[in-house]
Amino acid sequence: MNKPSFVYVTYIRSTPEKVWDAITDIKISGQYWGGGCHRNVSDWKAGSKWEHQRNDESGVADVVGTVIESKRPGRLVITWAAPSEAADPEKTSRVVFEIEPHKDDVVRLTVTHSELEPGSDMLRGISSGWPLVLSSLKSFLETGKVVPK
Amino acid sequence: MVAYYYLAMDKVFKALADETRRQLLDRLHADNGQTLGQLCEHLAMTRQAVTKHLVLLEEANLVATVRRGREKLHYLNPVPIHEIAERWIGKFERHRLQALSDLKRNLESSDE
Numbered sequence: 001m002n003k004p005s006f007v008y009v010t011y012i013r014s015t016p017e018k019v020w021d022a023i024t025d026i027k028i029s030g031q032y033w034g035g036g037c038h039r040n041v042s043d044w045k046a047g048s049k050w051e052h053q054r055n056d057e058s059g060v061a062d063v064v065g066t067v068i069e070s071k072r073p074g075r076l077v078i079t080w081a082a083p084s085e086a087a088d089p090e091k092t093s094r095v096v097f098e099i100e101p102h103k104d105d106v107v108r109l110t111v112t113h114s115e116l117e118p119g120s121d122m123l124r125g126i127s128s129g130w131p132l133v134l135s136s137l138k139s140f141l142e143t144g145k146v147v148p149k
Numbered sequence: 150m151v152a153y154y155y156l157a158m159d160k161v162f163k164a165l166a167d168e169t170r171r172q173l174l175d176r177l178h179a180d181n182g183q184t185l186g187q188l189c190e191h192l193a194m195t196r197q198a199v200t201k202h203l204v205l206l207e208e209a210n211l212v213a214t215v216r217r218g219r220e221k222l223h224y225l226n227p228v229p230i231h232e233i234a235e236r237w238i239g240k241f242e243r244h245r246l247q248a249l250s251d252l253k254r255n256l257e258s259s260d261e
Contacts, residue, residue: 003215003222004215005182007214007226008213008228009210010210011157011210130228135228135232
């Protein structure tokens with residue numbers, strides 16, 4: 001296995017269940033992800049499809065993939081691809097969410113993104129995207145406020 | 150809540166207030182996921198000194214580590230820097246600031 005492309009860590013004053021739900025719940029993810037522009041949709045069972053949809057009536061998916069491993073609230077593994085490239089294993093990457101109690105009432109969330117194609121648009125998009133998503137998630141869970149896009 | 154928040158931010162600023170630690174972050178920005186050995190290659194420092202700096206960066210959550218077999222890989226974690234930027238950059242300033250920094254970069258590179 002190649003080494004991961006990115007590893008992002010954030011500490012959130014919350015519970016593992018709330019962090020899990022904020023990532024996976026269609027209504028909660030739609031409130032902060034990309035300033036409320038996107039939502040995550042799936043039943044989050046291993047083998048199911050998941051979609052990162054525009055948070056409007058169109059529901060167009062901008063990222064799609066398969067749920068590989070799903071253990072609420074600790075570990076979620078999904079594949080990640082642009083819908084037009086989803087059939088191409090070379091262009092399909094992999095995201096692991098690890099949610100673990102840190103200390104007191106603080107949770108450590110680690111997002112590991114691997115198998116990204118070097119030089120791809122997806123790689124460029126990802127490297128500016130995750131820090132924004134994670135700081136929005138943290139701010140949403142801790143203060144209820146949404147970081148503007 | 151407030152104490153926890155300020156303590157975390159203090160650690161970030163202290164970690165960034167050192168030339169060597171900023172160099173280490175630059176090297177991870179250029180090539181993410183390096184071992185201690187790789188990070189030591191171009192630094193005129195002992196392994197122990199580099200390790201100390203990496204521990205401070207990890208405590209400030211500016212560096213995240215992953216084990217791969219026997220190796221420990223270091224990754225730049227820009228999330229705390231993003232949080233600092235969010236705090237002082239207003240909703241409508243972002244595009245103007247981006248335009249200013251693009252202008253600065255263009256003007257400075259055309260001098261060469």
